[in-house]
Amino acid sequence: MKTGNLQASFLGVIVSCLIFQLHISGGEEGAYASTIKATFRERCYACHGALKQKAGLRLDTAGFIRQGSGDGPIIDTSSLAASELIRRLESHDPLQQMPPEGTRVPREVIGSIIQWIGLGAHGPEGEEPEVDPTMHWAFQPPVSSLNPQANRNRHRSDSGQSLCHKLHHPISVG
Numbered sequence: 274m275k276t277g278n279l280q281a282s283f284l285g286v287i288v289s290c291l292i293f294q295l296h297i298s299g300g301e302e303g304a305y306a307s308t309i310k311a312t313f314r315e316r317c318y319a320c321h322g323a324l325k326q327k328a329g330l331r332l333d334t335a336g337f338i339r340q341g342s343g344d345g346p347i348i349d350t351s352s353l354a355a356s357e358l359i360r361r362l363e364s365h366d367p368l369q370q371m372p373p374e375g376t377r378v379p380r381e382v383i384g385s386i387i388q389w390i391g392l393g394a395h396g397p398e399g400e401e402p403e404v405d406p407t408m409h410w411a412f413q414p415p416v417s418s419l420n421p422q423a424n425r426n427r428h429r430s431d432s433g434q435s436l437c438h439k440l441h442h443p444i445s446v447g
């Protein structure tokens with residue numbers, strides 16, 4: 274065996290060990306929960322979350338990320354080079370780069386995302402999507418708990434009833 278081959282297979286063993294270790298320690302989902310999700314929340318959810326889904330894409334759960342956009346998948350767990358998500362994060366073309374404005378997502382985070390995709394892009398069990406902030410009660414128009422029409426009718430019939438009562442029983446006892 275040539276030294277190059279030996280080195281390559283040695284590297285292969287190290288990489289598989291690392292991946293295996295990530296699998297058993299849950300590091301994969303750990304990186305997603307601690308770094309990747311936080312980055313997406315800060316840099317992407319405004320346009321790809323509960324409120325807006327630009328390009329039909331949500332990034333607020335691993336499930337949505339695997340689901341892709343209106344145009345199809347944005348990640349390919351078998352061919353990282355084909356992942357639209359990575360291409361957009363790495364692009365410096367103003368018409369392609371994501372996020373469209375502001376500083377780029379740091380290289381180390383992109384590295385973690387690549388690794389996470391390679392491991393299947395899983396999120397924590399029971400991961401909940403973000404809640405649409407406009408659904409919060411503070412954003413809802415005030416609604417009276419009483420139906421005004423019913424209220425009016427009730428008053429009318431009440432006063433009507435008591436007037437009839439008074440006319441028919443001018444001297445009512447009790």
Ligand code: HEC
Nearest residue numbers: 316317319320327328342344347357358361368371372373
């Ligand atoms: C200010 C709004 C905005 C922000 C913030 C934003 N995007 Fe986008 N994104 C868009 C728009 C608009 C499109 C559709 C136009 C296009 O393809 O460039 C898009 C498209 C995409 C696409 C391509 C979808 C497809 O299949 O064509 C990906 C992937 C993407 N965004 C990822 C991200 C990521 C990751 C972030 C955060 C790092 C992010 N975006 C932040 C507005 C935004």
